[in-house]
Amino acid sequence: AQSVTQPDIHITVSEGASLELRCNYSYGATPYLFWYVQSPGQGLQLLLKYFSGDTLVQGIKGFEAEFKRSQSSFNLRKPSVHWSDAAEYFCAVGAFDGNKLVFGAGTILRVKS
Amino acid sequence: GAGVSQSPRYKVAKRGQDVALRCDPISGHVSLFWYQQALGQGPEFLTYFQNEAQLDKSGLPSDRFFAERPEGSVSTLKIQRTQKEDSAVYLCASNRGGLYNEQFFGPGTRLTVL
Numbered sequence: 001a002q003s004v005t006q007p008d009i010h011i012t013v014s015e016g017a018s019l020e021l022r023c024n025y026s027y028g029a030t031p032y033l034f035w036y037v038q039s040p041g042q043g044l045q046l047l048l049k050y051f052s053g054d055t056l057v058q059g060i061k062g063f064e065a066e067f068k069r070s071q072s073s074f075n076l077r078k079p080s081v082h083w084s085d086a087a088e089y090f091c092a093v094g095a096f097d098g099n100k101l102v103f104g105a106g107t108i109l110r111v112k113s
Numbered sequence: 114g115a116g117v118s119q120s121p122r123y124k125v126a127k128r129g130q131d132v133a134l135r136c137d138p139i140s141g142h143v144s145l146f147w148y149q150q151a152l153g154q155g156p157e158f159l160t161y162f163q164n165e166a167q168l169d170k171s172g173l174p175s176d177r178f179f180a181e182r183p184e185g186s187v188s189t190l191k192i193q194r195t196q197k198e199d200s201a202v203y204l205c206a207s208n209r210g211g212l213y214n215e216q217f218f219g220p221g222t223r224l225t226v227l
Contacts, residue, residue: 094212099212
């Protein structure tokens, strides 16, 4: 079965610093990969997705992610973090047996000023 | 409204009570999903509808969980004889259909079973 691992439960970065959130997936074929952000009291919002093609994907709010098949990874990056980026971030993979998403446990991002 | 709405936003139930959670998807979205998010965890798939047809209910944890979407729009997730382990946030999402199109999520219903 597909699975997603987000090794970091919490990450704290200073405002203006760069950010990388890790995601590793287990999947038997070319995966459909997603990053979502969840702010308190808000629904999950899609940041970006990878289906095929260019392995560097640009998303909203200045985020990008790179698909690395050899490492089974899809890490999320941002060059300069803003205080408003504090939230919980979820990596997900599309299950091969349907439209459902399989999510990781999430990484809580804290931004210090 | 422009987004997915869910009601109630918060529900407290005594163990053994039945609850019904409602989801209003984005107008015109043919696919509707339910996920369960336990505290400190990522969302876990429960069930999926395409229009009124329930195509996948493999994630429903027990026969106490039942979902319906009779007219292909609003959906209700019903939990019978609630247990403490049912306490979680229940998320609804919808999309236009097709494979892995963006799922738009509602704010969720936080269920607490005492």
